[in-house]
Amino acid sequence: MTAFERALRPVLFRVGGGDAETAHEFTLGRLARLGERTRAVLRRRYAVDAPVEVFGVRFPNAIGLAAGMDKNGVALPAWPALGFGFVEVGTVTAHAQPGNDKPRLFRLRDSEAIINRMGFNNAGAAALAARLGALGPIGVPLGISLGKSKVTPLDQAVDDYLTSYRLLAPYADYIAVNVSSPNTPGLRTLQDKSAIADLLTALRGDTPVLVKIAPDLTEWAVAELLEVCLSHGAAGVIATNTTLSRDGLAAADQALAAEDGGLSGRPLTEKASKVVHFVRTETDGRLPIVGVGGVMSADDAARLFDAGASLVQLYSGFIYHGPALVRAAANVPGRAVETR
Numbered sequence: 001m002t003a004f005e006r007a008l009r010p011v012l013f014r015v016g017g018g019d020a021e022t023a024h025e026f027t028l029g030r031l032a033r034l035g036e037r038t039r040a041v042l043r044r045r046y047a048v049d050a051p052v053e054v055f056g057v058r059f060p061n062a063i064g065l066a067a068g069m070d071k072n073g074v075a076l077p078a079w080p081a082l083g084f085g086f087v088e089v090g091t092v093t094a095h096a097q098p099g100n101d102k103p104r105l106f107r108l109r110d111s112e113a114i115i116n117r118m119g120f121n122n123a124g125a126a127a128l129a130a131r132l133g134a135l136g137p138i139g140v141p142l143g144i145s146l147g148k149s150k151v152t153p154l155d156q157a158v159d160d161y162l163t164s165y166r167l168l169a170p171y172a173d174y175i176a177v178n179v180s181s182p183n184t185p186g187l188r189t190l191q192d193k194s195a196i197a198d199l200l201t202a203l204r205g206d207t208p209v210l211v212k213i214a215p216d217l218t219e220w221a222v223a224e225l226l227e228v229c230l231s232h233g234a235a236g237v238i239a240t241n242t243t244l245s246r247d248g249l250a251a252a253d254q255a256l257a258a259e260d261g262g263l264s265g266r267p268l269t270e271k272a273s274k275v276v277h278f279v280r281t282e283t284d285g286r287l288p289i290v291g292v293g294g295v296m297s298a299d300d301a302a303r304l305f306d307a308g309a310s311l312v313q314l315y316s317g318f319i320y321h322g323p324a325l326v327r328a329a330a331n332v333p334g335r336a337v338e339t340r
């Protein structure tokens with residue numbers, strides 16, 4: 001057991017009487033207030049120098065923070081100190097929005113899993129742009145994840161993404177187009193061939209644009225989407241978002257399985273790896289892959305790299321295993337996947 005698992009995790013899991021979102025906000029607040037001296041101590045302990053270059057961007061190491069952890073970028077300087085080689089903020093939307101009613105975030109502890117139906121709670125693209133403008137560079141590449149505002153009808157989605165893109169692309173090393181969250185009604189239909197083609201056409205510019213896909217698509221649908229990504233200048237694919245499946249849960253978590261939302265963590269490990277492998281096989285290295293889903297150990301990260309990922313992101317694994325997992329995953333050898 002690491003010090004985090006032994007000492008810090010039990011405390012954090014008790015914050016707010018065990019309410020996961022209260023613990024999340026508490027932890028983000030603490031991380032946001034870390035001083036440079038503390039960050040320097042953490043950096044010495046956790047930062048890993050194992051550079052890779054993917055879609056023309058140089059990363060100090062291949063392990064990133066997945067979208068959703070720091071939606072509004074409030075704790076940005078903390079993440080590189082905790083070992084992350086890149087950070088994806090967001091998902092943000094053109095309009096600020098409160099997200100779904102609480103409770104909307106649940107830990108399934110025996111399964112090392114999380115169910116969330118946050119619904120893109122965020123302060124909006126303009127607020128994030130203002131924060132990033134004031135903060136300046138964070139020392140590692142920054143990805144910015146864009147989603148559709150709930151108030152915007154699906155047929156106006158492109159303009160909604162474009163509004164956020166114009167505000168935020170100047171601060172981004174890459175833009176992630178989130179069309180795969182299960183928690184915004186209709187959003188996943190934007191993964192359809194013509195919708196994603198329109199979106200990629202509108203967002204064409206100097207900033208690399210990656211498409212984040214759901215793990216619940218059929219192989220046929222993924223293949224079709226990849227074709228559009230290749231023909232419309234996408235810089236890569238992020239695979240995967242959370243799943244609607246409830247397979248792989250421990251008996252003790254069966255009651256929580258009934259909660260609506262996307263499932264992440266250990267039950268997603270196998271599925272995410274299969275999607276990454278499929279994307280790799282279909283695209284033959286022409287489209288770099290950011291692998292994400294159920295990385296709970298350095299071995300899981302190694303498996304995603306083996307399956308074809310050039311970069312790997314963590315969310316649930318960080319909640320359950322803390323920064324030692326980031327360091328261990330960043331030290332996995334053989335990360336540099338050839339892409340053409």
Ligand SMILES: Cc1cc2nc3c(=O)[nH]c(=O)nc-3n(C[C@H](O)[C@H](O)[C@H](O)COP(=O)(O)O)c2cc1C
Nearest residue numbers: 066067068091116240241264265293294314315316
């Ligand atoms: C509470 C929570 C919020 C999330 N919010 C977002 C989000 O806003 N945008 C997004 O693209 N993915 C979001 N995700 C999905 C993660 O980025 C990631 O794709 C997924 O959790 C699988 O990785 P994991 O098993 O390491 O958690 C969220 C995940 C969780 C658990």
